[in-house]
Amino acid sequence: MEHHLAWKPYCRPFRTPLRTAYGEWAEREGLLVRLEADGAVGYGEVAPLESFGTESVLDAAEFLDALAEDPDLEVPPQFVCTRFALDCAGGALRKTPKRTLHVSGLLPAGITAYAALQTLLNQGFTTFKWKIGVEPMEVERQLCAELFKLLHGKGILRLDANAGLSYEETEEWLEFLEDYPVEYLEQPMEPGNEASMAVLAERYAVPIALDESLCGPGALLKFAEFFPKGPFVVKPSLIGSVESYQAWRSFHSGVRVIYSSAFETAIGIEAALRLAAQDEFSSEAVGFGTLEAFPHDDVLGGHPYGPTLTAGTLTSGDYEAIWNRL
Ligand SMILES: [Mg+2]
Incomplete structure (x- = not known):
């Protein structure tokens, strides 16, 4: 062979x-x-x-x-x-139907998020993600209130703490967010605190999404018990075996799954989009705002950044060209 x-x-x-x-x-x-x-x-x-x-x-x-x-x-x-x-x-995602997915725009941490939100709204985005846990909490909450004012009636916000909050800070954020139309608070606490996060998720109306917690063999299976409806932020580049993941997914179709990129080249982006496109149970906006993070002349990119992305568009010639450019 x-x-x-x-x-x-x-x-x-x-x-x-x-x-x-x-x-x-x-x-x-x-x-x-x-x-x-x-x-x-x-x-x-x-x-x-x-x-x-x-x-x-x-x-x-x-x-x-x-x-x-x-x-x-x-x-x-x-x-x-x-x-x-x-x-x-090896071709695990080769046969994927073309499917268009809504994209969540990525806002930078801190004060520049405000201008970025205005720009993305003008471009037609309706779902946004903002990184928190970077500036002092009081500063971020004031900014957050401003972002919600700007968004009013036009879109929805996801907050991502990247495991940077304590239990008390997580609870303070959840209390604060109860007054706002937030989609979820993503990974407030470090992996290992899933039981505490599940307790807080029960107590407040704002869903807690897992991201960092889901990395590693067996994590999806284990935490679907704590969070039977999710939401789970799934980064295809980190899932391991495609076959095992899809088997898990078909048995846990009630878990809300949000597909998200990990700052890949066009090859990894296409793979992630294809995995998302094959998931008939998820229609959530995908987290591919990462495309805008690289210079526009970067030769390893290829997908246009906009409010939608279509899986299954990269041709075999495109793959080869990216490989040869490197
Ligand atoms: Mg995250």
Whole structure:
């Protein structure tokens, strides 16, 4: 059986360093994977988020080298990004119908969110995500009230704390948000605090969504018990096996799932969109506001940033061109 595996590293600087509760992030590093097997060529992307607990780019690269030598090696279960990339390169998402998805716009942390919201509203976005847990809480709540005023009747806001809040701060935010049309508060506390977050979610009207908590083998299964309706923010690049994920999804169709990107190149974006497009139970706006985070002349991009995105548009020629440009 013919089997040829290759990978290339990439490094993409953000237009402006990203500010989240984890601090500043200046450039995105990852790997593109090309797999030629039995005459078919496929591509995948390893886009790790180590702050979420994934493998590192270096770990992935070392494993892929070993796998190129010995195609029978098993992917370690904790190498979730590598598993997803290899599944994609092996054609797991090749047959995806074209489907158009609504996109949630990404607002920068802090005061610049206000101007960004105005711009995105003008572009036709109706769902927005804002990062909190970056500035002092009092400052963020004043800003948040202003954002809601600007949004009034025109859209909905999701807040993402990136695990940066304590139990008390989470409760203060939930109390504050009860007066506003917020869609959910995303991952207020660090992974490991799911039981506490479930208690708070019971007590307040504002849903608590999990994101960081869902990284790693078995997490989706485990936390669907605490949060039987979700919402779960699923980053396809971090799910591991496509087949296992889709099996989980078909048994947990009542969980609200919001698909979200992890700052991938066009290859990873397309894979994430395809996974979202195949999910007949989710019609939530997808979190792909990340597209705007890179310079417009970046040769590894390809999807236009706008209020909708269509899965299944990247051609085999596009994949090859991106691979060759790197
Ligand atoms: Mg998040």
